[in-house]
Amino acid sequence: MATKTAEAEDQEQPQAEPHDGPVLDMSDAAVKKLIKTAKARGFVTYDELNEVLPSEEVTSEQIEDTMSMLSDMGINVIDTDEAEEPAEGEAGGEAAPHPVVAAQPVAKAETAKAEPIERTDDPVRMYLREMGSVELLSREGEIAIAKRIEAGREAMIAGLCESPLTFQAIIIWRDELNEGKILLRDIIDLEATYQGPDAKPAPSQPLPEGVNGADGQAPQQGAQSAQPGARADADDEEEQEPRPEEFEEDEDDLENSLSLAAMEAELKPKVLETFDLVATNYKKLRKLQDQVVERALRNDQLSSGQEKRYKVLKDEIVAEIKSLSLNANRIESLVETLYDINKKLLGYEGRMLRLAESYGVKREDFLTEYQDNELDPNWLRRVGRLKKRGWADFIHDERGMVKELRQEIQNLAAETGLHISEFRRIVHIVQKGEREA
Numbered sequence: 001m002a003t004k005t006a007e008a009e010d011q012e013q014p015q016a017e018p019h020d021g022p023v024l025d026m027s028d029a030a031v032k033k034l035i036k037t038a039k040a041r042g043f044v045t046y047d048e049l050n051e052v053l054p055s056e057e058v059t060s061e062q063i064e065d066t067m068s069m070l071s072d073m074g075i076n077v078i079d080t081d082e083a084e085e086p087a088e089g090e091a092g093g094e095a096a097p098h099p100v101v102a103a104q105p106v107a108k109a110e111t112a113k114a115e116p117i118e119r120t121d122d123p124v125r126m127y128l129r130e131m132g133s134v135e136l137l138s139r140e141g142e143i144a145i146a147k148r149i150e151a152g153r154e155a156m157i158a159g160l161c162e163s164p165l166t167f168q169a170i171i172i173w174r175d176e177l178n179e180g181k182i183l184l185r186d187i188i189d190l191e192a193t194y195q196g197p198d199a200k201p202a203p204s205q206p207l208p209e210g211v212n213g214a215d216g217q218a219p220q221q222g223a224q225s226a227q228p229g230a231r232a233d234a235d236d237e238e239e240q241e242p243r244p245e246e247f248e249e250d251e252d253d254l255e256n257s258l259s260l261a262a263m264e265a266e267l268k269p270k271v272l273e274t275f276d277l278v279a280t281n282y283k284k285l286r287k288l289q290d291q292v293v294e295r296a297l298r299n300d301q302l303s304s305g306q307e308k309r310y311k312v313l314k315d316e317i318v319a320e321i322k323s324l325s326l327n328a329n330r331i332e333s334l335v336e337t338l339y340d341i342n343k344k345l346l347g348y349e350g351r352m353l354r355l356a357e358s359y360g361v362k363r364e365d366f367l368t369e370y371q372d373n374e375l376d377p378n379w380l381r382r383v384g385r386l387k388k389r390g391w392a393d394f395i396h397d398e399r400g401m402v403k404e405l406r407q408e409i410q411n412l413a414a415e416t417g418l419h420i421s422e423f424r425r426i427v428h429i430v431q432k433g434e435r436e437a
Contacts, residue, residue, distance in 0.1 A: 028052070035073070043076040046124050051125065063127045075123070098198040152436025159429030160334050161321045162314070163340075164289060164417040167282040169334060170321065174275035182273060183264065185327070190263045192325035193271070274320050281320075289417030296375040296419060297410065335430060342427045345412055345420070348405045355398050360390030374409055374420040 025031055031052050038044035049066075051225060070077060137145070160166050176182045184190070288302065288310045295301055302310065326334075349370070356366045365388055373379050380402060384395035395402065416423050 025054075035075075038070070038075045042074065043078050044070065045078060049077060049124055056390060060127050063123055067124075093350065113387060114364060124376065149437050152433045154433070155337070156430050156433030156437060157326070157331065158322070160331065160338070161318045161427050162429075163334070163338060163426050164282075164286070165337055166334055167278060167285070167317060168279060169330075169337070170275055170283065171279045173270065173330075174279060177268075177272070177275075183261060184268050187330055188267075188271060188327055189325040190260060190267065194263050194267055278317055278320050281313050281317050285310065286417060287318065288313070290414070292419060293375065293410075293413050293417070296413075297377055299377055306340060335434065338430060340428060341412060342423075345409065345423070348408050348412075352402060352405050355401065356390065356394050359394040359397070360391075361388070361394055365391075372421050374406070375413060379406070424429070 026035075034044065034048060034052055038048075067077060173182070173187050177184060177187065288306060291300060291306070292310075301307075352370070353363065353366055357363060358422070369383050369386070370379075376382075380395055380399065383391055384399075386392070413420055418426070
């Protein structure tokens with residue numbers, strides 16, 4: 001019995017692994033034979049391809065990968081009817097080219113008529129038919145979409161720049177950069193930061209001796225010294241001598257590597273200076289942020305002078321961060337951190353809302369009384385006196401749970417250094433920008 005169970009598990013295990021790439025098993029004998037035949041004649045038919053596809057359901061991405069793989073091999077995928085016409089022409093000798101050409105429109109017309117009655121479980125035809133029905137964008141449409149995506153990305157980054165979580169992360173990155181744990185290119189987009197608004201060219205470094213950056217060839221002396229070797233056997237010469245395009249690719253890689261290193265060397269002092277300025281201003285801003293949360297818990301606010309100082313410090317930090325083009329991976333990490341905290345907040349608020357609704361409190365009434373009062377220390381006493389349905393019983397019976405949930409929400413406010421309403425505003429900006437991007 002145990003043996004059967006183990007065998008069943010072994011049989012089920014491969015099915016649990018999803019196919020990430022092309023669905024053709026290149027080790028299968030039937031697939032090898034099909035590829036060999038297709039390479040010889042330059043094409044493969046849909047029916048032949050479907051015969052070697054796995055029986056399980058395949059996705060459009062897998063089919064697209066398979067079609068791309070066949071195309072890279074120089075193999076075209078065609079209809080069965082189109083494959084029959086050249087075959088008949090080959091059988092009739094060299095006198096058949098004209099009938100084959102003349103018959104092609106008829107074959108296409110017959111194929112078009114036959115499509116409605118073809119079986120609908122053919123994944124290749126279904127994918128191509130679906131792709132063929134998609135209307136292509138015009139150049140103006142592509143430009144409009146690109147502008148919308150860029151605007152959405154800028155809005156998302158602008159929202160992140162207002163988040164104290166970003167300020168905290170930058171201080172951590174600065175310390176890791178100074179300690180050599182990470183590279184500058186891991187934090188910022190080097191090219192975008194270097195170019196800036198003036199878009200000056202990237203710094204260049206001299207290529208190693210023996211390489212001419214202008215034409216990708218060795219100096220004349222090196223070429224002359226290589227001439228005796230060129231008199232060797234022609235086959236050996238072709239194998240040993242690099243092709244011009246390979247030499248150019250190596251040179252491009254070398255230039256790119258040197259260019260990145262040069263940009264890092266030039267940008268690092270300025271970036272570290274910016275990071276230091278952010279860290280200095282954030283220490284001052286953090287004190288004011290803590291006071292905002294503490295005073296909100298006492299139902300109080302900052303003085304007008306403190307409010308002005310708060311705004312000036314925040315604007316300076318935001319401007320400094322915007323001068324840097326953060327690396328895409330760092331932006332994604334900041335967004336994930338923001339969303340993780342927002343998920344916790346929604347969880348606490350959702351539990352409170354469901355508790356209130358269980359006592360008959362209307363959703364709209366709860367949101368009206370709760371929003372913008374998340375840190376109000378007198379909230380429980382105030383809403384417990386409301387005459388509307390359910391409020392008195394809700395607060396009387398669930399006071400302990402509501403206090404606990406509101407305390408967790410206050411902890412999130414202290415962690416972010418923001419009032420909950422301000423935190424929501426930043427999350428909304430980032431979410432909107434991400435959707436449009």
